[in-house]
Amino acid sequence: MTPADRLTEAEAAAELARLAAEIARHDRLYHEQDTPGISDAEYDALRRRNDAIEARFPALVRADSPSRRVGAQPASGFAKLRHRVPMLSLDNAFAPEDFAEFCRRARRFLNLKDEPLAFVAEPKIDGLSISLTYENGEFQRGATRGDGLEGEDVTANLRTIAAVPKRLAGAAPALIEIRGEVFMSKTDFLALNAAQQAAGQKLFANPRNAAAGSLRQLDPAITAARPLSLFAYAMGEASAPVAATHWEWLERLAGWGFTVNPLSRRLSGEAEAAGFQAEIGAARAGLPYDIDGVVYKIDDLALQSRLGFVGRAPRWAIAWKFPAEQATTLLLDIAIQVGRTGALTPVAQLQPVNVGGVLVTRATLHNADEIARLDVRIGDTVLLQRAGDVIPQIVAVDRSRRPEGAAPYAFPDHCPVCGSLAARAPGEVVLRCTGGLTCPAQTEERLIHFVSRGAFDIEGLGEKTIREFHAEGLATTEGETFHLRGPADIFRLPAHEAAIAVREGWGALSAANLTRAIRARQRIPLARFIYALGIRRIGEANAKLLARHYASFANWRAQMLAAVQIGSEARSDLGNILGIGPAIAEELAEFFAEPRNVATLDELAALLQIEDAEAPAAAAGALAGKVVVFTGTLQTMARPEAKALAEKLGARVTETVSRKTDLVVLGADAGSKARRAAELGVRTVTEQEWRDLAGLPAQA
Ligand SMILES: [Zn+2]
Structure with missing residues (x-):
């Protein structure tokens, strides 16, 4: 990577664009999905590079620059709550020189000479920043930081946290906003992840994400069940002054019933910071919660107010991060x-x-x-x-x-669990096992999908039951245990009705109902069947497209096996289905390239009656069943509209001209496709003739 100080202006512009997109992506992963894509150190490095380039090329600062934003927009699902005073983030120091520079800037700004600058130092908790609003001493509402200006209204969830006082103890201003950090202790985090794992739920990457994921639950009952703590430290809006220094403010917070980090300390001058940094750094590993640095705030609130803010960060505080x-x-x-x-x-x-x-x-x-x-x-x-x-x-x-003879690592091209082919989807970095239906590592998730709503939709067979039957199995009369190992096993469950009936929470009636529900689904429309297979990118809509295109299971199976061959007519036909395209065609081809998948498919087909797809609703249209290709530039309508119209009239629109093509619509400057149509003797029409066919009025 070219250092920031050696970039040309054009390179800098391109790099800023890349960084803006990259940082925004990581912000979304971190804030909205609670799953960071990179380590904090890597993230900080991206931001620092962005800052360095912007410092050199101020004219290139983008409207969507990460330096103008804090975090991400609030996620959907929560009402938005505007902060009365923005919740900004802090500039970072990584070395003693950075901290010294911060102090120099503050002194210059305040025109201070040699008088000591008092600080309050607080360990920087790795958690989720929140703002709590109290009116007349009562907790009214609370929000996440969000983008700094508005966050998510998580009032109901915050009420479930014991460390959030519902009422302030003692006198308080009529309106006061209190900021703090919601976090989860290291021990609680490990226990939560163990429970998540046992329940087959997603694991959290670290305590911070666990805290964020727990607080940002749409169901407050889930938040209530999670062990969250809170350290309070900052002030937002206050209707009346409450303190002259930050240290006094922390004392007020403690008086009101908040927990203030006991390691926070007042430093009488900036010279004490390095010692405190080292002290906390040494204690870090033994602390019950994660910290990633120390925040230093100028103690005097009058000085804070004079210093104010620059960009997204205050001039009176800095986060001195620990080295990785x-x-x-x-x-x-x-x-x-x-x-x-x-x-x-x-x-x-x-x-x-x-x-x-x-x-x-x-x-x-x-x-x-x-x-x-x-x-x-x-x-x-x-x-x-x-x-x-x-x-x-x-x-x-x-x-x-490196030891002599060490060979480059050869990444396996087969799944180590089930032996199926491993493939990489276009545009993705991750290799995936293609044996989804049979791979033991994926069985539970696949089975849950298989019986889900848009798929087999078997009443009485939900996620919990699938997990139980898969993990615990059913005791058979022969003294063996029947496990759900693949989708076909679902249709073998009726044979074990008696074993189900004696399970806790079941009984003869429920077991009989389950048998009936399973049998009822042994007749299944082709589209639902295809969707149930859980092939990547084949959602309900694409499954319907495929079912309509191939009409029967036997035809679909045969065409997909033929489409495994790259460049085959079947593959190009598949990729030409409107809405499918080459990338999805590749996913399908990979699925069918794995013999275990085909075996599972056949095993299922033997147990089921797969109904042929109904002909498209517009089969009666003027172009019913016709394969149409558009080429050249249409003058009276855009290509997407023309395609949609043709489909409405029952046609199938493809991109390439073949012997199967019925009609080629020639726009202006039609090139090779027109020639190909002529060679193959495929019927061609002008745009006006096409309009006539489609029943549209003539154009002047
Ligand atoms: Zn596998």
Whole structure:
């Protein structure tokens, strides 16, 4: 990467555009989906690079620059709540020089000479910032930070947190906004993840994401069940002055019943900061919660108000971050984990090493690209980093210590769990197991999808039951255990009705009802059947398109097997279905390229009656069943409208002219497709003739 100070103006503009998109993407992952894509250190590096380039080229600062935003827009699902005083973020310091520079700037701004500048230092909790509004001492509402100007209204959820006082103890201004950090302790986080894992739910990457995910629940009952804590530290709007210094403010907060971080300390001058930083850094690993630095705030509120804000950050506070914790160790092996959606994730198996007080034996390698980028090989000495995140990462390889004969890592092209082909979808970095229907790593999720609403929709067979039958199995009369291992097993459940009836919460009636519901679904429309297979990118809409196009299961199966061959007529026909396209065609081809999937399909087909798709609703249209190609520029309507019209009239619109084409509509400057139509003797019409066919009025 070219350093910021050596970029040309054009390169800088391109780089700022890239960074804006990249940072926005990570903001969304972090704030809306609570699943960070990169470590905090990497994220900070992106922001710093953006800042450095903007500092050099102020004219290139974009309207959507990350430096103008804090975090992400509030996610849907919550009402928005506007902060009376914006909730801004802090500038970061990474080294003593950064902190010294911050102090110099503040002194220059305030025209201070040698008088000491008092600070309050507070450990920077890795949690979720929130704002709490109290009116006449009563908790009224609370919001997440959101984009800094407005956040999500999480009042109901905040009410469930014991550390949020419902009423302030003692006298308070009529209106006061209190800011703090909701967080989860390290122990509570590990316990929550263990429970999530046992329930087959998504795991949280770190305590911060667990806290955010727990607070941002649409159902407050879920929040109530999660162990969340709160440290209060900052002031938003206040209808009357409450303190002259930040330290006094913290004392007021404690008096009102809030928990203030007991490690916070008043420093009489900036010279004490480095010592405090070292002290907290040493205590960090042993703290019950995650911190990623120390926040230093100028104590005097009058000085704070004079200093004000620049951009998105106050001039009177700075977050001095800890360096990422690093260590070197040996890479013993690379294991491939298969996730519930079939994603193959490489995990480094390491010689155990202590990183910042935590014994690390495994690290994520993300994906095949990351392994190739690092060129990491088994036996290598690697640099490991733990930056707030619970899952450490490998950041560099020491090539000088590479053992002789270490070979580049060959990423498997088969699933290590089930042996099916592993493939990479176009535009994606992750390899996925294509044996979704049979792969034990994916079975539960696939089965849950299989019986879901738009698929087989079997009454009485929900997610919970599927998980139970899959994990625990059913005791058969032969003294064996019947497990749900694949979709066909669902139709074998009626044979075990007696075993179901004796299960807790069931009984003879429920079991009989389940049998009836399963049998009722043994007749299934083709579209639902295709959707139930859970092929990537084949949602309900695409399943319907496929069903309509291929009409019968037998035809679809035969055409898909033929389409496995790249360049085959079947593949091009598939890719030409309007709404399918080449990328989805590839997913289908990959599914059918795996013999285990075809075997499962056939096993199912033997148990089911798959109904042919109904002819399209517009079969009676003027172009019913015709294959139409548009080429050249149409003068009276845009191509998408022309396509939609043709389909409404019962036609199928494709991109290429073949022997199967019935009609080619020639616009202006029609080129090779017109010639091809002539060669094949396919009927061609002018735009006006097409309008006549479609029953449209003539154009002047
Ligand atoms: Zn697999």
